[in-house]
Amino acid sequence: MRLYPTIDPILNEFVNGPPGERPVGNVLLGPRDKIDPKTVTRLDARLKEIRRQLEVYFIICVALIVVLFLTQLHIVLFHLDQPYLVTGAVTFCGMTTSGLIFYLAGLWRERDRTGTIIALALALDPTELRGVLHVLLKNYDPTARPHGKRTKNV
Numbered sequence: 001m002r003l004y005p006t007i008d009p010i011l012n013e014f015v016n017g018p019p020g021e022r023p024v025g026n027v028l029l030g031p032r033d034k035i036d037p038k039t040v041t042r043l044d045a046r047l048k049e050i051r052r053q054l055e056v057y058f059i060i061c062v063a064l065i066v067v068l069f070l071t072q073l074h075i076v077l078f079h080l081d082q083p084y085l086v087t088g089a090v091t092f093c094g095m096t097t098s099g100l101i102f103y104l105a106g107l108w109r110e111r112d113r114t115g116t117i118i119a120l121a122l123a124l125d126p127t128e129l130r131g132v133l134h135v136l137l138k139n140y141d142p143t144a145r146p147h148g149k150r151t152k153n154v
Contacts, residue, residue: 004107004110005053005110007110007114007117008137008140011137014043014130015134035130036126039126040121040129044121047117051111051114054110055111057107058111061103061107062104065100068093068096069093120133
Protein backbone atom coordinates (compact mmCIF):
# COMPACT_ATOMS: atom_id res chain seq x y z
CA MET A 1 0.00 0.00 0.00
CA ARG A 2 1.37 3.38 -0.97
CA LEU A 3 0.76 6.47 1.09
CA TYR A 4 1.68 8.86 -1.70
CA PRO A 5 0.26 9.51 -5.17
CA THR A 6 1.32 7.19 -7.97
CA ILE A 7 1.24 7.60 -11.72
CA ASP A 8 0.12 4.05 -12.51
CA PRO A 9 -3.63 4.86 -12.88
CA ILE A 10 -2.81 7.83 -15.14
CA LEU A 11 -0.53 5.74 -17.36
CA ASN A 12 -3.03 2.88 -17.42
CA GLU A 13 -5.76 5.24 -18.59
CA PHE A 14 -3.50 6.69 -21.29
CA VAL A 15 -2.45 3.27 -22.60
CA ASN A 16 -5.73 1.36 -22.26
CA GLY A 17 -8.31 4.15 -22.39
CA PRO A 18 -10.74 5.38 -19.74
CA PRO A 19 -12.17 2.64 -17.45
CA GLY A 20 -15.54 2.50 -19.24
CA GLU A 21 -14.01 2.28 -22.72
CA ARG A 22 -11.28 -0.32 -22.17
CA PRO A 23 -11.05 -3.18 -24.65
CA VAL A 24 -11.28 -6.73 -23.35
CA GLY A 25 -8.09 -8.77 -23.71
CA ASN A 26 -4.73 -7.59 -24.95
CA VAL A 27 -4.24 -4.02 -26.01
CA LEU A 28 -3.17 -3.88 -29.65
CA LEU A 29 -0.78 -1.05 -30.23
CA GLY A 30 -0.18 -0.14 -33.82
CA PRO A 31 0.00 2.66 -36.36
CA ARG A 32 -3.77 2.61 -36.82
CA ASP A 33 -4.23 3.83 -33.25
CA LYS A 34 -4.24 7.61 -33.53
CA ILE A 35 -3.83 9.56 -30.33
CA ASP A 36 -5.07 13.10 -30.03
CA PRO A 37 -2.27 15.53 -29.03
CA LYS A 38 -4.69 16.99 -26.47
CA THR A 39 -4.59 13.64 -24.68
CA VAL A 40 -0.81 13.94 -24.38
CA THR A 41 -1.20 17.49 -23.10
CA ARG A 42 -3.65 16.27 -20.43
CA LEU A 43 -1.26 13.43 -19.55
CA ASP A 44 1.59 15.92 -19.19
CA ALA A 45 -0.50 18.21 -16.95
CA ARG A 46 -1.63 15.32 -14.72
CA LEU A 47 1.93 14.00 -14.40
CA LYS A 48 3.24 17.45 -13.47
CA GLU A 49 0.56 17.71 -10.78
CA ILE A 50 1.56 14.30 -9.36
CA ARG A 51 5.22 15.35 -9.41
CA ARG A 52 4.35 18.56 -7.54
CA GLN A 53 2.48 16.53 -4.91
CA LEU A 54 5.44 14.17 -4.54
CA GLU A 55 7.77 17.12 -4.01
CA VAL A 56 5.48 18.46 -1.25
CA TYR A 57 5.52 15.05 0.47
CA PHE A 58 9.30 14.99 0.12
CA ILE A 59 9.67 18.40 1.77
CA ILE A 60 7.35 17.33 4.61
CA CYS A 61 9.42 14.18 5.24
CA VAL A 62 12.69 16.13 5.30
CA ALA A 63 11.14 18.65 7.71
CA LEU A 64 9.99 15.80 9.97
CA ILE A 65 13.50 14.33 10.01
CA VAL A 66 14.94 17.73 10.99
CA VAL A 67 12.34 18.17 13.76
CA LEU A 68 13.06 14.66 15.07
CA PHE A 69 16.78 15.35 15.11
CA LEU A 70 16.38 18.69 16.90
CA THR A 71 14.01 17.13 19.45
CA GLN A 72 16.46 14.31 20.10
CA LEU A 73 19.32 16.80 20.45
CA HIS A 74 17.30 18.87 22.93
CA ILE A 75 16.47 15.82 25.05
CA VAL A 76 20.08 14.61 25.04
CA LEU A 77 21.49 18.02 25.98
CA PHE A 78 18.97 19.10 28.60
CA HIS A 79 17.84 15.80 30.13
CA LEU A 80 21.13 13.96 30.45
CA ASP A 81 20.32 13.22 34.09
CA GLN A 82 17.39 11.01 32.97
CA PRO A 83 19.02 8.07 31.13
CA TYR A 84 15.74 6.26 30.39
CA LEU A 85 14.28 9.34 28.73
CA VAL A 86 17.43 9.82 26.65
CA THR A 87 17.49 6.13 25.67
CA GLY A 88 13.83 6.20 24.70
CA ALA A 89 14.21 9.41 22.71
CA VAL A 90 17.25 8.14 20.81
CA THR A 91 15.53 4.81 20.06
CA PHE A 92 12.28 6.46 18.96
CA CYS A 93 14.01 9.06 16.79
CA GLY A 94 16.32 6.48 15.24
CA MET A 95 13.52 4.11 14.28
CA THR A 96 11.25 6.88 13.05
CA THR A 97 14.01 8.49 11.03
CA SER A 98 14.92 5.19 9.37
CA GLY A 99 11.25 4.68 8.43
CA LEU A 100 11.06 8.18 7.00
CA ILE A 101 14.24 7.63 4.98
CA PHE A 102 12.80 4.40 3.57
CA TYR A 103 9.62 6.31 2.65
CA LEU A 104 11.72 9.09 1.08
CA ALA A 105 13.45 6.52 -1.17
CA GLY A 106 10.04 5.47 -2.54
CA LEU A 107 9.03 9.09 -3.05
CA TRP A 108 12.27 9.84 -4.86
CA ARG A 109 11.90 6.79 -7.12
CA GLU A 110 8.32 7.77 -8.05
CA ARG A 111 9.37 11.40 -8.59
CA ASP A 112 12.16 10.36 -10.96
CA ARG A 113 9.86 7.95 -12.78
CA THR A 114 7.33 10.75 -13.24
CA GLY A 115 10.01 13.15 -14.51
CA THR A 116 11.26 10.58 -17.01
CA ILE A 117 7.77 10.01 -18.38
CA ILE A 118 7.18 13.77 -18.62
CA ALA A 119 10.37 14.04 -20.71
CA LEU A 120 9.22 11.13 -22.89
CA ALA A 121 5.80 12.74 -23.36
CA LEU A 122 7.47 15.88 -24.69
CA ALA A 123 9.97 14.06 -26.92
CA LEU A 124 8.02 11.20 -28.50
CA ASP A 125 5.21 10.99 -31.02
CA PRO A 126 1.93 10.23 -29.18
CA THR A 127 1.61 6.75 -30.74
CA GLU A 128 5.21 5.88 -29.87
CA LEU A 129 4.66 7.24 -26.37
CA ARG A 130 1.69 4.94 -25.90
CA GLY A 131 3.78 1.91 -26.87
CA VAL A 132 6.65 2.89 -24.57
CA LEU A 133 4.29 3.51 -21.64
CA HIS A 134 2.61 0.17 -22.31
CA VAL A 135 5.98 -1.59 -21.90
CA LEU A 136 6.85 0.47 -18.82
CA LEU A 137 3.53 -0.33 -17.17
CA LYS A 138 3.84 -4.02 -17.95
CA ASN A 139 7.39 -4.35 -16.58
CA TYR A 140 7.38 -1.93 -13.64
CA ASP A 141 7.82 -3.56 -10.25
CA PRO A 142 7.17 -1.04 -7.44
CA THR A 143 8.61 -3.42 -4.83
CA ALA A 144 12.03 -3.70 -6.53
CA ARG A 145 14.90 -2.19 -4.62
CA PRO A 146 17.01 0.40 -6.45
CA HIS A 147 20.19 -1.68 -6.38
CA GLY A 148 18.76 -5.09 -5.61
CA LYS A 149 17.93 -7.97 -7.90
CA ARG A 150 14.99 -7.44 -10.19
CA THR A 151 12.05 -9.77 -9.94
CA LYS A 152 10.89 -9.25 -13.53
CA ASN A 153 12.76 -9.21 -16.79
CA VAL A 154 12.90 -5.82 -18.44
